[in-house]
Amino acid sequence: MITPSNADIIEQTANFVRHTLRDAEGGHDWWHIHRVWTNAKLIAQIESCDTLIIELAALLHDIADSKFHNGDEEIGPATAGEFLKSIAIDEETIIHVQQIIRHMSFKASFNKAVFHSKELAIVQDADRLDAIGAIGIARAFTYGGFKAREIYNPNIPPNLNMTKEEYKSTTAPTINHFYEKLLLLKDKMNTETGKKLAQQRHSFMESYLAQFYSEVH
Numbered sequence: 001m002i003t004p005s006n007a008d009i010i011e012q013t014a015n016f017v018r019h020t021l022r023d024a025e026g027g028h029d030w031w032h033i034h035r036v037w038t039n040a041k042l043i044a045q046i047e048s049c050d051t052l053i054i055e056l057a058a059l060l061h062d063i064a065d066s067k068f069h070n071g072d073e074e075i076g077p078a079t080a081g082e083f084l085k086s087i088a089i090d091e092e093t094i095i096h097v098q099q100i101i102r103h104m105s106f107k108a109s110f111n112k113a114v115f116h117s118k119e120l121a122i123v124q125d126a127d128r129l130d131a132i133g134a135i136g137i138a139r140a141f142t143y144g145g146f147k148a149r150e151i152y153n154p155n156i157p158p159n160l161n162m163t164k165e166e167y168k169s170t171t172a173p174t175i176n177h178f179y180e181k182l183l184l185l186k187d188k189m190n191t192e193t194g195k196k197l198a199q200q201r202h203s204f205m206e207s208y209l210a211q212f213y214s215e216v217h
Helices: 006-020 030-044 051-060 075-086 091-103 118-129 133-146 164-169 174-180 182-188 192-216
Strands: none
Touching: 006 030, 006 051, 006 075, 030 051, 030 118, 030 192, 051 075, 051 091, 051 118, 075 091, 091 118, 118 192, 133 174, 133 192, 174 182, 174 192, 182 192
16 A cells, blocks of 8 residues: 655645635635645744644635634534545544644634644744735735625724624624734734734735725825
């Protein structure tokens, strides 16, 4: 029996994700996954970690995002686990990847952290980088349009003290999302590499908002 190499495993996983997300919403499609995967590999070059787990988790982190599955937060880890079992990945690796998927999202930060690993820190940073800067702005308005939300409404101020359930069910204008999440991410980065990469993207969002308000007013 020939044991597949890590490269073969990653290729199979990438093909599975690319096929599964072929019709996904533009902010959570294959190209979002590809960017997070690229960010994760970049950070992993500098930070000590298990690179197979990093790549598998980055590729599978949005395989079944709860926001597109009636808020079911276990469908993603379950879908990833079923796929990894189908290609004979060992149970320890599967559990680690599932735990990363389960705990890496922004909404997971509303709960007290019960799982930590270097690999989670790296993949979480990689995903957060894709939520800020020029890409993050594009993704925010893409999702806002997908949900038929207003771009801006001065009569609906940002809610800076949301509960997890309020965050999951919000219908607020997209500009509010900058204050409720995107501008908070720079200070939530885990790795030194992530922090350095986040700073420039954060500054770009601040410049964008300044221009936005100058045009609004």
